[in-house]
Amino acid sequence: MTKTARIESIDLLRGIVMIVMALDHVRDYFHADAFLYDPTDLSKTSVILFFTRWITHYCAPVFIFLAGTSAFFVGLRRSKNELSVFLLKRGLWLVFLELTIVNFAWFFNAQFSLITLFVIWALGVGMIVLAMCIHLPFKVTLLLGILMIVGHNALDSIHVEGNGMDAIAWSIVHQFQGFSLSENYFLFVGYPLVPWVGVMLVGYCFGIFFEGTYTQSARREILLYLGSSLVLLFVLLRFINAYGDPNPWSIQPSPVFTVLSFLNVTKYPPSLLYLLITLGPAIIFLAISENFMGRVSQGVKILGRVPMFYYLLHLYLIHILAVIAAILTGYDASDMIFDTWVTSSPNLVGYGFSLWVVYLVWFGVVIILYPLCKWYDQYKAEQRSKWWLSYL
Numbered sequence: 001m002t003k004t005a006r007i008e009s010i011d012l013l014r015g016i017v018m019i020v021m022a023l024d025h026v027r028d029y030f031h032a033d034a035f036l037y038d039p040t041d042l043s044k045t046s047v048i049l050f051f052t053r054w055i056t057h058y059c060a061p062v063f064i065f066l067a068g069t070s071a072f073f074v075g076l077r078r079s080k081n082e083l084s085v086f087l088l089k090r091g092l093w094l095v096f097l098e099l100t101i102v103n104f105a106w107f108f109n110a111q112f113s114l115i116t117l118f119v120i121w122a123l124g125v126g127m128i129v130l131a132m133c134i135h136l137p138f139k140v141t142l143l144l145g146i147l148m149i150v151g152h153n154a155l156d157s158i159h160v161e162g163n164g165m166d167a168i169a170w171s172i173v174h175q176f177q178g179f180s181l182s183e184n185y186f187l188f189v190g191y192p193l194v195p196w197v198g199v200m201l202v203g204y205c206f207g208i209f210f211e212g213t214y215t216q217s218a219r220r221e222i223l224l225y226l227g228s229s230l231v232l233l234f235v236l237l238r239f240i241n242a243y244g245d246p247n248p249w250s251i252q253p254s255p256v257f258t259v260l261s262f263l264n265v266t267k268y269p270p271s272l273l274y275l276l277i278t279l280g281p282a283i284i285f286l287a288i289s290e291n292f293m294g295r296v297s298q299g300v301k302i303l304g305r306v307p308m309f310y311y312l313l314h315l316y317l318i319h320i321l322a323v324i325a326a327i328l329t330g331y332d333a334s335d336m337i338f339d340t341w342v343t344s345s346p347n348l349v350g351y352g353f354s355l356w357v358v359y360l361v362w363f364g365v366v367i368i369l370y371p372l373c374k375w376y377d378q379y380k381a382e383q384r385s386k387w388w389l390s391y392l
Contacts, residue, residue: 006305007073007210009289012297013282014066015304017059019366022314024056026362029322032352034343040264042257049355050260057267060119061278063307064196065203067123071130072207080134086390087131093391094124097312105315107338108323114339115187117172120311122191126200129193133201142205148198153272155194156246176268188341192269199275206283216290223287230280234273238262244272299370302377308392309376313369321361326351 028034037044039053075083098121099112107114133141152174160170163179171177171189178188209219241248249261265274289297303310323336326348335347342348380389 008301009286009292010066010069010210011301011304012289012292013062013285013304014307015300015302017062018303018307018310018314019300020056021059021063021311022318022365022369023359023362024053024059025315025318026365027052027358028342029318030325030353030361031355031358032350033355035345035348035350035352042252042260042264045260047256047260050264052355052358054263057265057274058278058282060122060191060196060267061199061270061275062282063119064123064126064199065206065279065282067126068130068200068203068205069207069210071127071134071200072204073210075134076211084131084134087127087134090391091124091127091131094120094127096124098124101312102315105312105319106342108319109337109339111184111339113184113186114341115181115185116190117188118190122193122196123200125193126197129197130200130204134204138205138208141201145198145201145203145205148195149202149275150272152195152198152269153244153246174269186339190268195270195272195275199270199279220287220290223283227280227283227285227287230276230283234276234280237276238265238273244276245274246271302374303370306373306377306380310369310373312392313372314365317365317368318361321365325353 027039033039033044033049039045039049042050071083071087074086078086098118099115102118102120103112103114103116104110106116133144136144155174158170159175160167163181167177168179168187168189171179172193174192174194176189176192178186181187209222214222237244238249245265247264247266249258249264252258252261263277265271265277267274319336323333326336327333329351331348331351335345335351338345340346383389
């Protein structure tokens with residue numbers, strides 16, 4: 001393997017999570033029940049709805065983890081100082097995107113009255129932190145990442161109330177919370193930095209397994225062992241209900257819902273168990289997919305090579321389609337302009353469609369985006385000298 005070769009299994013996995021991610025966002029804007037209750041609420045959900053939401057849990061951790069791994073690959077072609085500058089610039093750019101272009105895509109609100117810190121924010125700050133951590137010894141960077149992932153649930157009992165700077169600062173670090181900044185502006189911290197930054201640090205260190213010093217067979221064996229160990233650790237910790245998630249599982253009225261309770265781990269912020277059951281299977285997939293070269297796989301890899309382009313387009317496309325759907329079902333276009341989270345909008349109670357429509361719209365979104373992503377992937381390949389392409 002040369003230093004410039006792409007790792008196609010990583011492109012494939014990233015492409016899959018981008019496709020699955022669109023399902024969750026289509027559900028937010030189109031499913032009638034999304035405006036009534038959380039799909040993981042076991043007292044109201046159905047099995048298919050639960051798994052429609054649960055499968056999308058893989059998206060954010062895999063996206064951030066692989067962003068760290070990609071940074072490791074960039075570092076194979078650049079000095080540490082060059083990599084550090086690149087990560088710093090890209091991180092600041094992503095934070096800017098989150099606060100502007102991504103925010104408008106979610107809410108279509110030109111006043112930006114709802115300020116949200118979601119996955120692109122966490123990705124950007126993670127890169128800024130990684131820009132500093134790459135100058136530390138490799139083992140120290142790895143240890144810091146592991147400590148954030150493993151140890152952060154010990155902080156679950158710490159809460160800072162109110163709208164003061166101390167509460168906001170703590171929320172940015174570890175607490176999923178919203179804040180009224182003024183009469184017209186509200187801040188919502190959806191992705192606290194711990195442990196998301198830790199996920200990126202560990203993802204960066206994970207890149208070492210794809211260096212030329214590892215044969216494909218050796219890497220496959222290591223990744224299978226590592227991924228399986230994470231899954232087994234999830235089962236053990238979840239079973240004993242002692243540590244790793246603030247919401248313990250419990251026996252439900254039916255065996256199926258007991259299984260759902262067992263799997264119903266916490267995303268905000270992502271618990272240790274959440275990260276074990278998402279990153280473990282993802283690593284197993286990387287172990288077995290290096291030789292996936294079929295036509296479908298090659299198409300999915302295209303999406304995995306242009307993730308930010310896909311991400312921005314899919315948000316705008318889904319929201320525009322939702323505006324059209326609202327108008328066609330008797331609502332006003334203005335009902336799709338938000339100053340709350342989408343599914344919390346009081347104007348849309350009663351709006352929405354059944355789950356099969358959600359899946360149909362999701363399929364349509366991916367089909368529409370594919371040729372655009374294919375064109376952009378080809379454009380990037382032909383215009384490698386354009387520096388700005390590395391930021392989109």
